[in-house]
Amino acid sequence: MDHTLITTIAMSFLFAFAAGLLAARLGLPPLVGYLLAGVGIGPYTPGFVADLKLAAQLSEIGVILLMFGVGLHFSFRDLMKLRGIAMTGALLQIIAATVMGALFALWWGWSLASSLMLGFSLSVASTVVLLKSLEEHHLLETTQGRIAVGWLVVEDLVMVLALVMIPALAVLMETHEQWWLANDFWISLFEVTIKIVLFIVVMLLAGTRLIPWILHLVVKTDSRELFTLAVIAMALGIAYGAASLFGVSFALGAFLAGVVINGSHISHRAASNALPFQDAFAVLFFVSVGMLFDPTILLKMPWHVLAVVAVIMIGKSIAAFAIMLLFRYPLVAALTVAASLAQIGEFSFILAALGNRLGLLSNEAQSLIMAGAIVSITLNPIAFRMIPLLARMFENRPGFLNNHQPESTESSAQHTEGHSEQLNAHVVLVGYGRVGKKIGLQLDQYQIPHAVVENNRQACDALRKAGKSVIFGDASMHGILEHTHLRHAKVLVITSPERFQTRRIIELARKLNPHIDIIVRTHYEEELDYLQSIGINAPVMAEHELADTISKHVLERFADVRSATPP
Template sequence: MPHADSLILTLVGGFVLAFAFGMLAHRLRLSPLVGYLVAGVVVGPFTGGFVADTTLAPQLAEIGVILLMFGVGLHFSPKDLMQVRKVAIPGALVQITAATVLGWALGRFVLGLGDREALLMGFALSVASTVVLLRALEERKQVKNEVGRIAVGWLIVEDLVIVIALVMLPMLIVPAGGQTDLAAMGVNIGWTLLKVVLFVAVMLVVGGKVMPWLLIRIAHTKSRELFTLGVLAIALGIAWVAYWLFHSFALGAFLAGLVMNASPLGHNAAERSLPLRDAFAVLFFVSVGMLFDPMIVVRQPWGVLGVLGIVIVGKSLAALVITKAFKLDRSSGFTVAAALAQIGEFSFILAALGVSMGAMSRGTHDLILAASLLSISLNPFVFLLADRLGGKPKPPASTSGSPPGKPIGADGPVTDAVSSPA
C-alpha cells in the first residue's frame, strides 16, 4: 500500500541535517542558527540532491513562528523591562528608525527599489536576533550585569515593535498598481487598532482570571501529557483566534504566553512546551534556509555588502551614539553595539510577509537572508573588535531586580526555542 511520505521525509531531512550542520557550526564556534540555515539551503530547491517539500515547509515554519512568539510572551517581564526603560526603550526605537532610513536609502538610491520595498527592507534589517544576542552574552558571562540587562531589554522592545508591525503591515501595504485611499486606510487602521485593544483587554482581564483557573484544573489531573497538551492547545487556539480576527498568528501567540506567564503555573507551562518549541524553531530556520538562493552573493555582491554594512556598521554606530547620549561607559557602549550587529528570526518573518503580500521581491528577500547568515557568522569577531576598541568589560555583577541566573528574558524571548539544543 503506497504511503504519502512527503511530511516524513521533510521532517527527517530537516532534523538530521540541522543537527549535523548545527554541530559543525558549534565546533567552529558559530551560532547553531548558521547550521540550521545552511541545512535548509542544502535541502532547498536551489541546490542539488534531496529537495524537501517546499509546500509543507512554510506550514511547519508557521507553527514555529507561533511557538517562538509564545516563548516571547512566556518570558516577557514588564517589571524587568521598566528597570532599564530609560535606555532600552528610546534606544531601540531610535536604532530601528536609523536602520530603516539607511535601508531605505540603500534600496532606493543604490539598488533601484521602490520606496515601499526599500522601507520594508530597512525595517527588516533593523531588528536583531534575541537568540544570537543571549548566546553571545552568556558566553561572555554578561547576562547578569547592567550591560546585559540593557541589551536584552533593548531586544524586548524590538520584539514588541515586531508584534505590532505584523498586525499593521497588511493594512499599510497597498497592492502594486492599486490606488491609495488615505481615508479608507485610516478607517481600516483605526478599526483594527480598536479590535486589537479590545482583544488585548479581553485576554488580559478575562484570560488573566480564566487561564490560571484552567491550568490549575488541568494540573490537578496529575497527568504530564494532559498538562502539556493543554498548554499547546491554549497557545495554538488563541493564535488561531488572532489570525481569524487580524490575520496575525504572532499577536495571539504572544498574548497567550504573556497571560500564561502571569499565572502561578507559568513556569511549568514554559517548561512543558520547551521541547516542542525547540523542534519547531529549528524547522523554522531550516525552512527559511530553503527559500534562500545562495547565488545572490554572486549576482549582487555589492548589494550583499551594502545590507551587511547597514547591519554591522550602521546599527553599531547608531547604538554607540545612543549609549553615549545616555552616558554609558565606553566598554558597555561597544558591547551593546556588538550584540545588536546582527539580524535573525524576526527579519525572516518580516521578509516572508513582504514576499507573500507582493511588497518585496525574492531577490530582496535573499539579500536579507544573506545579511543574516553573514552577520551571525561574523558576530563573534565583531565582539572581539568591540573588546579591543572599548577596553576591558566590567565583571558581571548580581542585580537585585532579577533572581540569580534569571535576568530579563534569561530564558529570553525565543532563547529556549533555539539555544537549548546547542
C-alpha cells in the first residue's frame, strides 16, 4: 500500500512543529520555522524528501480556506468604498514593481520577456502572510487593514487575468514584434474578462440565495460536525467549480463564496468552524514553499538575491507608501499598508512555475523568486516593527507632513472649531470603532463632554453631522492630540489594541498633559505589565474583564451557598 500522502502530511507537520517551536523560542515568527521545515524536507537538502506535488496541492487547500475566511469578513461594499485607493493603488504598484524588477533583469542581460516575467512575479503580495500579519497586529478591521485586503483582492484579480493571458502572450512575443496589436492578445483578454464577470454575476445572483439557504437547513439539524462539513464543502466545492467551469483561480472562487455568506447571521459561526482547518493547511502552504527553495542560490547569486529582495521590500513599499499619501491617508496608515505589501507569496510561485514551463524563466530565475519570497516573508515582521520609528522620523519633517497630509492637522482643526474651544475637563476618546462607539454613547448619556480622534473618514463625517467634536487623523502623529485640547482634558481613553500605536499616543499625551488619567485597552499579558510599569493606572484587558463579569454572574447564582459558607 502506498502511504505517500500520509507520510507527506505527517512529516510536514512534525518538521513544521519542531522548527516553528524553535523559531518562537528564538523570538522569531513561527512561520520562519515553517519555511525552514520545508527546506529540511525538500529535494535540495539531504535526508527525508517529501512529495513536492502532494505538498503543493495540500497547501492550495490552505489558501482556499484562508480566502474563504477573508470573504466571510469582507464585503463588496467595503471594497467599493475603497475602490479609489484599492484599485488605483494596486494597479500602480504592480506597474512600479514590474518595471523595477524588469530593469534589474535587463541589466543582468536577460531577454525582455524574461525580465517582464520576473518583475511581474515580484509585484503581488502573499495573501497568507498579509492576513496573518494584520491579524497578529489587530489591524484587519481597521481602515488600513481593509485597504490592504482590498488592494490584495485587486492584485489577485489581475493575476487571474495574467495566468490565462501569459501563455498566449508568450507565443505572440516570440512571433510578433508588436504583440499588443495582435488580435489573439485582445481576444484572450476579452474571453478571460467575460469568464470572471460571469462567475461573479452567478455567485451574486444565485449564490446569495442558494448557499445561505443550504447552510440554514444544516443549522436546523443541530449537528455541529455536519455544519462544519457543509462550510468546508462549500469553500472547496465552489473554489473547484470556479476553476473548472469559469477558469477562475481557486483563491478567487473561495473568496467570493465567503462574500456570499457574509451577509448571513451564520457567517461568524462559519468562520469559527473553518478556522482550525485554515491554520493547519496554512502551515502546509509555508512548508511547500520552503521545499521549492534551493539554498545554494544564496551563494551562487548573492547580489541578484539582494536586488530581488530590495524590489520586494523597498521598491514596492515606497510605491505603496507614496500612493497612500497621494490619496491623503494618514501617515501611519500609509506605513502600515507599505509594510503589509513588503513580501511576495503564492501567486508569485505560480507565476514562476508557469514562466519556467513556458521557457520564459530559467531554474535559477525561479529560485531567485523563491529566495526573495522566503527572505521577504522572514523579514516582514521587522517591517511592522519599524512603523513607529519611521513615523517619528517623518514627524521631524513638518514640511513633509504639511505637504502630504493637510487633512490630518489643519483641516481637522477647522472641522472642530466651535466645539473644541468650549472643551475643558473633558474626555479625549481615541478610536470610534465598536468599542469606542459604545463608550461614546455612554458619555453622551451622562452628558460628559468629550472629543473623538478617528482616522476613518466615514465615521468622522457621521460624527460631525451629529454635532460631535471630532478630529480626523492618527492620534500617534505629532499635532493631532493638540486639537483635542488635551492640556485641559481630564481623561484620555485609547480604544485601539495596537501596542505600538498605543505606546506612541501615551508618549505624546504625557508631553502635553503629564497628569492626565489614561485608560488603555490591550489584549496581551506582557503589554499589561508594561503599561502598569510606566504608571498607567487603568489598563483594561478584555479577557480579564470578561472573566470577571462571567464570574460575577456565576457567583450571583450561588449567593445562598456563599452566605451559608463560613469565611
